[in-house]
Each structure stands twice: as C-alpha cells, then as structure tokens.
Amino acid sequence: MSQWLAMGGYGAYVWASFALTAAGLVWMSLAASRARRNWFRNEDEDQ
C-alpha cells in the first residue's frame, strides 16, 4: 500500500496531478449544476 502511494518516487507529482484534475472536474460539473438549480431562486439578482 505505501509502496503504491509512493508511485516509484513520483508520488508527489502523480497524486498532485490527479487531485488537481479531480478538483477541476468536480468544480466544472457542480458549478454548472448549481447555477441551473439556483437560477430560479436568484432570478431577481441576475436582472
């Protein structure tokens, strides 16, 4: 397990890039969904 986490010494780079991509993709999806859901509630602010 710890050997797997080490990624042959490149753990920091591999995990950082996956974490960064996860953050990007999750934000991309959730922000879009949330915007659609909230629009009806915040309609007044938008105008």
Next chain:
Amino acid sequence: MWTWFHRLASPPSFFRFADRLAPWVGGLGFVLLAIGWTWGLVYAPPDYQQGDAFRIIYVHVPAAALSLGLYTGMAIAGACALIWRMKLAEVVMLAMAPVGMVLTAVTLLTGMLWGKPMWGAWWVWDARLTAELVLLFLFLGVIVLGDAIEDPRRSARAAAWIAVVGIVNVPIVKFSVNWWNSLHQGATVLSFGKPAITVDMAIPLYICLLATALLAAHAVLRRAQVRLLQREARTQWVKALRAQELGALP
C-alpha cells in the same frame, strides 16, 4: 430529421432535452472516471521509461484532447451564431468557453507536474506548450467578451469572432510536435501506423477520455441551460417553468 433538429433548436425543447440528458451524462461520466482512474492507477503496468510517473497521462491527455475538442465545438457554434444568428448556437458557444478553459488549465498544470520529474523543467517555451497557453487566453477572451456588451446578442457575436478566428490555433497545438523540433513528445492516441501504447495501458486511457468528454458535455448542457434562462427570462415558458420549479422546491 430536420423537423427534429428545428424542434431541438427551440429554447424550451432544448431546455427539457438537456434536463433529461444531463443527469445521466454526468452520472455516467463520474462512474467511468472512477473506473478509469482506478484502472490506470492500480492495474495498468508502469512504463518502461517513466515508471509510475507516466500515469499522469490518464489525467493530462484526456484534458488536452477535450480542450481542443471543446475549442473546435465552440468555433463551429460561433460560426453558426454569426452566419444564421441562431440563439441556441450563441448560448452553446458561451457555455463551452468556461468548460474549455478549466480543461485547458488542467492540461497546463498536469503537464507541468509531468514535465518537472520527466524532462527536468516545469515549463519550456516550446511550440506546443506555448500554443496551448494561447488556447487558454482564447477561451478567456470568449468568456470576457461574451459578457462585455450590454446587449447579450451583440456581446455573443463579438465573442463568436474570437472563437472563429482562434480556430487557427487548434491545428498548431495538435501538429506542432510534428512540424517543429519540440521537447514535447508526439501524439500517442491519435497517431497513425505503429501502436504507440500497449493495450493494457490504452484501455484505461480511453475510459478516462470518454469520462472526461461526458463530464464536459454535462457541464456544457447545464451552463447552456442557465444562459438560455437568462436570455428568455421574460418569456412564457420560463415563467411557467419558474412557477413549476419553485412549487416543487421544499
């Protein structure tokens, strides 16, 4: 076929179509992403040259492919908006820009995290890297210009010109490694002839590609919906939808 197309191009039907499609596309995207990442991180063998560092390919290449794909889609939608003044094309074009910018940023950042351990440098001003950075600014330009003018339709058309003109950069990104000397390696996925990657490494890569494409499609659908609502706020169908939606909320 054409009646179906015209019906989809009308805002209310597109909105309902997106509502039905988006949850499935997004859900499937996340499921496939989990499968692809697990496969790539646990079961795929390490590379003969790069060892485990090569696994960054499973996030870097899908993001890069989609950044180019989204730009191409955005330019086509922009051209449709300019030529036919299609409201839906404007909306889709503007919805694609932020999604493409996120994926371009992910491409650049994961590329840096891959370049440092393998090449020995976070960043080099080589043709491919520079062209991808230009892509980021093109997306940014479309986002900014898309909301820069009071009249949303004029604003969208101004942004469409950037989108259309910037398409020149897409083949430069794609083929820079073939045309010029570059520190960046050539294409692995969309290359002809010899297989550049073995099957046990390629299958998770294709799964990750599909997953990223689905997630991007989901985000584009949702963002297009919001743009559509803003544009059509005063129309009957939005008012009806609003009543229905607020009534359904707890």
Next chain:
Amino acid sequence: MTRVQRYRLIGVVCVVAGLGVAALLASQAFRENLMYFYTPSDLLAAESVPDRRLRLGGMVEAGSVQRGEGLVVGFVVADCAQAVAVEYEGILPDLFREGQGIVAMGRWQTEAGGRFIADEVLAKHDENYMPPDLAEAMMSETGHACEPFKSAMEVSAVRRDAGAVNDR
C-alpha cells in the same frame, strides 16, 4: 439559406482562410525560431554558430557517458548523421541515460573540433508507452528513433546565405 446568410458564410470562411494562410506563412518564415533546438547536424553544417546560448537536441550516444569529478559529466549527443561532444556540470534529469533523447542548453565552442558546454539538460522522452518486460523484448540495436530530431538548418540554409553578407 438566404442571401445575407450566404454572404456571412463567405465572410467567415474568408477571414479564417486568410488567417490560416497568414499563420502558415509566418510559421514558414520563423521556422528556425519555432524549432525548440538545433541538432548536431545543424551545428556542424553551420559556417558560424552564433555566440549565444542555444539548445542542442539529440540522443545520448551509447557508451559515451563519462563521469568526472563531482557533478561533471561528458557525453556525446548524436542525431541520425552527426555527433558532438557535450560537457555539463549539474544534476541530470531522472530519464537521462544512454540512448535517451535530451535537449541541452548552453554555448557552442568551436575550438578543438567543437564542443557544447551545457548549463542545463532536459530529457526528451518518446510517445511510446509499454511495460518494462515488453520494452526489453522489443529493444532494437538502435534503441530509439532519431526522427524526432528535425534539422532546423535545412530550411534556413538559404536564409543564412542571404544574411551572411549583412553579418560581415
């Protein structure tokens, strides 16, 4: 399609085509600058290599790596046709090994047949990915392909000849 739409279509196509041609011409004119590095063939074929920092790209020739005192290392960088000696002092990237593609940043010194004094070495890996056991089975005598190292001088030779008069 109405007449107005047809005109707009032609307009969009013309703008994109015009820009495409402009980009193509610009990339031809600046081909040498767009090249990230020179190859050994480029350096040896040049009448005079500019005395400034430049990049040299090629493969580390098998059996050529010689470690000196401390971090000093000497090796030979080759493309498909030519080879030049490189001297470097510093930390090498993990991927640096014999048969590996590299890009070295430094100065060209013409004395004694020419040497490249590098102050930075980056590794250039290829686009092939495979498990170690398969790589071992497939390894050819040459190891790596030399095709990713394109000659920048080939194209710019004409330009250089034309510019040589002004230089002197």
